[in-house]
Amino acid sequence: MSYNFDFAALLPYWPLFLEGVWLTLVLSAWSTVFGFILGTLCAIGRADGPQWLKFLIGAYVEIIRNTPLLVQIFIFFFGFATFGIKVSANTAAVIALVVNVGAYTSEIVRAGLESVHKSQVEAAECLGMSRTQIYWHVIIRPAIERVYPALTSQYVLLMLASSITSQISAEELTAVANRIQSDTFRSFETYIITGLLYIVLSFVVRIAFWLFGMLVFARRRALGTAA
Numbered sequence: 001m002s003y004n005f006d007f008a009a010l011l012p013y014w015p016l017f018l019e020g021v022w023l024t025l026v027l028s029a030w031s032t033v034f035g036f037i038l039g040t041l042c043a044i045g046r047a048d049g050p051q052w053l054k055f056l057i058g059a060y061v062e063i064i065r066n067t068p069l070l071v072q073i074f075i076f077f078f079g080f081a082t083f084g085i086k087v088s089a090n091t092a093a094v095i096a097l098v099v100n101v102g103a104y105t106s107e108i109v110r111a112g113l114e115s116v117h118k119s120q121v122e123a124a125e126c127l128g129m130s131r132t133q134i135y136w137h138v139i140i141r142p143a144i145e146r147v148y149p150a151l152t153s154q155y156v157l158l159m160l161a162s163s164i165t166s167q168i169s170a171e172e173l174t175a176v177a178n179r180i181q182s183d184t185f186r187s188f189e190t191y192i193i194t195g196l197l198y199i200v201l202s203f204v205v206r207i208a209f210w211l212f213g214m215l216v217f218a219r220r221r222a223l224g225t226a227a
């Protein structure tokens with residue numbers, strides 16, 4: 001059995017591949033930003049909130065972490081439609097990804113918050129810092145800095161997981177690849193190129209996070225270990 005590779009047949013489809021890459025980056029960027037905000041707020045609430053809030057956040061985290069992302073995407077996409085709320089596939093994809101990564105971010109950030117020793121908080125109180133100043137300068141920023149590498153890895157995984165949104169016709173890279181292979185019947189070549197593009201995207205995202213870490217965290221910038 002022989003197979004003749006024909007990558008030339010895919011050359012006319014490079015604009016579509018690039019559109020898929022761009023949408024993958026857009027979905028990942030929005031999901032990362034809002035997922036980080038959601039996860040950080042949940043981590044703070046679970047670490048220093050009332051008991052009822054801790055229970056609700058804990059339930060949210062466990063439900064999300066113990067159900068498949070694809071099921072969550074279907075719930076948001078088809079669930080909204082059931083209640084008469086029409087959202088685009090891209091919007092439903094971002095909402096599902098935010099809710100999903102927010103749960104994982106919550107646990108990562110909570111670990112960072114718990115790593116801050118109480119003596120540091122007590123020292124800040126002795127210096128007359130307000131509760132807001134203590135939370136920002138003594139707790140949150142050092143906590144985020146400590147778990148930044150874990151957050152970086154989680155958001156790279158988020159970018160790769162965005163391929164699942166192709167199941168609701170979000171036109172990201174995998175959905176584009178599915179369409180191209182159905183047009184060209186060159187499945188092997190199409191998915192080889194798609195895989196290579198995801199590898200490139202992973203390196204690009206990691207470099208972007210590394211540069212961001214170098215910019216934001218002065219101590220890591222001095223050590224050269226921003227991510």
